[in-house]
Amino acid sequence: MTRRNILIALGVILLGGAVVAANLWYKKDKGLTVTTEVVKARDLEAIVSASGKIQPKRLVKISAETSGRVVNLAVNEGDRIKKGQFLLQIDPKNLRTRVDSGEASLQVAAASLEQLRQAVETARVQLDQVRQNLKRQQDLWGRQLTTREALEKAENDTKAAESSLQEREKQVKAQDSRIMQERATLENAQYDLRKVRIESSIDGIVTRRNIQEGETAVIGTMNNAGTVLLELADMSVIQAEVEVDETNIPNVQLGQPAKITIDAIPERSFKGHVSEIGNSPIQTATGGAGTQATNFKVVVILDEPVPEVRPGFTCTADITTATRQHVTAAPIPAVAVRELTYDAEGLVVKEPRTDKRRRTSENTAVSAELKPGQTRKETEGVFVVRDSRSEFVPIKLGIAGDKFFEVLSGLKEGDAVITGPYTSVRGMADGDLVKVDNKQNQK
Secondary structure, three states, X not given: OOHHHHHHHHHHHHHHHHHHHHHHHHHOOOOEEEEEEXXXXXXXXXXXXXXXXXXXXXXXXXXXOOOEEEEEXXXXXXXXXXXXXXXXXXXXXXXXXXXXXXXXHHHHHHHHHHHHHHHHHHHHHHHHHHHHXXXXXXXXXXXXXXXXXXXXXXXXXXXXXXXXXXXXXXXXXXXXXXXXXXXXXXXXXXXXXXXXXXXXXXXXEEEEEOOOOOOEEOOOOXXXXXXXXXXXXXXXXXXXXXXXXXXXXHHOOOOOEEEXXXXXXXXXXXXXXXXXXEEEEOOOOOOOHHHOOOEEEEEEEEOOOOOOOOOOOEEEEEEEEEEEEEEEEEEHHHEEEEEEEEOOOOOEOOOOOOOOOOEOOOOOEOOOOOOOOOEEEEEEEEEEEEOOEEEEEEOEEEEEOOOEEEEEEOOOOOOEXXXXXXXXXXXOOOOOEEEEOOHHHHO
């Protein structure tokens, strides 16, 4: 073989070896590229956010207590009012006529009572006269100086006078009762007459006016609600009525602080506290309750004044349900759930790792058949980087903050936990080869 052929053959061998080496290099598992974050001690706040409406603590709805036409309307929507201020008046003509008639009837009844009392006095005088006559006749009869007929007439006259007096006294009592009835009727008419003039019972603002001057106000009946003429709101104490999801209600307690933001005043937030928690879910008017979220009403009192606030403003309340100071915290994206096997003593059973593990649709390792005493359950935990491989560490979580979970056990400060990408954390398994690249976090 010539030297040239030898060099050509050597070159072919080297080229083939290079191709094989390149194939092996590119087929080599370089691992998942992940980002990590170092676990630190942090201050955490658990927040429950809910939306709702701004409402006054005291809302007064003024309805008509007597029917009639509105003849004087002194306020408009948005007017600020004081307690005792005149609002509107209903036509008093019919009621004033009732009062005048009641006064006249009472005067007639009083005059009739006076006449009956005079008749009683007359009857008493007559009774005294016949009694004196009866006594004289009895004396004369005892001395045999009068007839039996005269004595009996005197006795009958006395009984008649006594009966007449009793009858007139009963008429006086009946007239007294009639006068009381007339007086009650008059007072009722006077009370109704006073109700045609409506004044404000609170300091506040007119939030709604449902009637115009000249329209007729209608009073309510058993089956028909009356006309709500005005709505008055006392804005000295305002509150946010928000709807909290049923899953968060157990964490909400009376007195917890809250921060309220109002859509109409976006540049400010206001402090408040929880004052009321609903015991029953909010009833929805629409059907299909199975598809509706179950919410409970929570009332948050605002602890500071809100300028130019109006009832019905949309708001959001961030209620602080728990706080923690300087606790171990893990980033929320780092927390995952995996199905682990536990032995009879409650310790995690590590499954042997093979490079060609079968995976489920969730990209988690398929566990072998359980041995006696072993159980399998889903466990919360994080993946930490150790020796360029991921290791799933079960943890016990406390409260959830805005970006971090409180870690009660399983991690310590300084541990590097895998936080992303999301798809990698979701499909990662214990022992996977990983490559850390935190350049994206630094940008």
